[in-house]
Amino acid sequence: MIDIDALTVTFGGVTPIDRLSLTLDGQIVGLIGPNGAGKTTLLNVLSGLVRPSAGTVRLFGKDIGALAAGQRLGWGVTRAFQTPQVADDLTASENIQVALDSLQVPRAEAATRLAETLERVGLAGHARRLGAHLDGFDLRMTEIGRCLVTGPKLIMLDEPAAGLAAAERTRLIDLLRGLSRAGTRILIIDHDIDLIAGLCDQVAVLDFGHLVASGDTDTVLADPKVRAAYLGEFEDDDAEARAA
């Protein structure tokens, strides 16, 4: 579903993505790599926030290079941010509703979808709470709700499990599994290898804007080059974790 060919992104003198070619397909796919590897930058390209200097990006077979971010939303591709981006002075519900505003959804249907989404992300009880007063997990869920409410084909999440408590992490995993079962494709960036190993069909590993490895999750995570890139980060404990 994601086909990237010779993609290059440069910011002034920095080249966070350098002639990257990559194909990923699966219900849930993962993107991992050390800090500064270019993961968020790639997600910014996929969501239309950063224009690549060269290369092409296809989603579901379509070259989306010409689509602006808002058009990608309408076309079924949405994203959340590494630091949740929630308007302080809108309620949780309004923060989600905003994504529907641009899509010309009839009023009644919009209300139904909004209510369903709030229920689904567990915010029904906090729907009228202002963004400024939401805790970390609810901020994440508000962002995911903003993605879901548009009924997307693909949602892209940037480190959604960062900073979550164990119980919250479990709720996140349940939510993502449920979405995936219902047919939504998910791209997830995370440093939590157990999470990636447990959820993803396919994984790509980036380092310094280059592809280290990609393919089926088990194969990729067993690759010595990948383990080297992650230097000890999950060397000892991943086997037990996945066995458990």
Place this chain on the structure above:
Amino acid sequence: MAMSETSRTPLPHAAPRGFLAAAASQHGGLITAFFLMALIVPFLGSYWIKNFTSMIAVAIAAQGVALLHARLGFVSLAGIAMMGVGGWFGLRLAHATGLPFEIVLVLAALCTGAAGVLLGLPALKHRGLIYALITLMFAAGFHVVVSSIGFPDGGSGFWGRIDGSAERQLMARPAIAASDLAYFLYALAIAAAAFTATHIVTKSAVGRAWAMIRAGDAVAHAAGVRIGIARAKAFGLAGALAGVGGCLLAGSIGQLDGRSFDPVQSLLLYGLVIIAGPWSLAAALIAGFLYRMFPAILDSWGVDGDIAITIFGLALIHAIVSAPRGIAGQLHDLTSAIQNRLSGVDR
């Protein structure tokens, strides 16, 4: 071209937390103020009634200044100048067409709204101090033009000026509000409608788009907000509000004097909006009061009304240093403290 997710729109005056929740329940005080004015002003003399009418007109324009500041993070130093633009359109249309006041008011609002969008165009490229200076230069330019040519007074030609010895004409007031008192109540009703409309817009999809832009350009794009269009709507609404205010002012006096639209007045109005606390809908009314009534009160006490500017300067420093939510925020704290006291809540 790059827009990283961390590039939040710089907004030095982001809404303080806590106050946001309060803002929703805050309109009670504003509604009370409107009712009190409707009840009390009729018993004041003609001098005060006229001053209150001007204050209401200024308050409507101030609502636009507050909107641009609080919702968009743009500093408009042309608030009074835009009122002048509204007054110009009102006078020109009224003299040229003889249409009923209400229709002139709507047309003036539309024309000034369009002017507001034009004045918002530089905001596509510039923000912060540069944009503020652009608006101030517009205010200065408007003052130069309008004080040399003068506001329309019933003459012909594009500028609508009477030449030679012919008598200047006054703009007709609405048929139902010919007296000073009736016109004050009329202006008050228009202000209530304008404030309500502003509130409704900020609660609508447009207001949600503004809030997303404040949260950050990247997330606004990702949420499908068309940033340029959303901003243009704010500039248009602010212009329309100034147009309504300017047209009401023209109707109150019957004519306008270019000399009273100097750029310092626009600068002053912006300062007062900041002192009043632009996050609240009530700020515009407080700013209008300070702008128009405070000097009038000093005058009536025999104190030079220009002293007010000095006092405002000190108040601005106070607002920036210790009352970032402005007078509206402090009043809100006060009323909620009293409410809590009355309902026995101990905090």
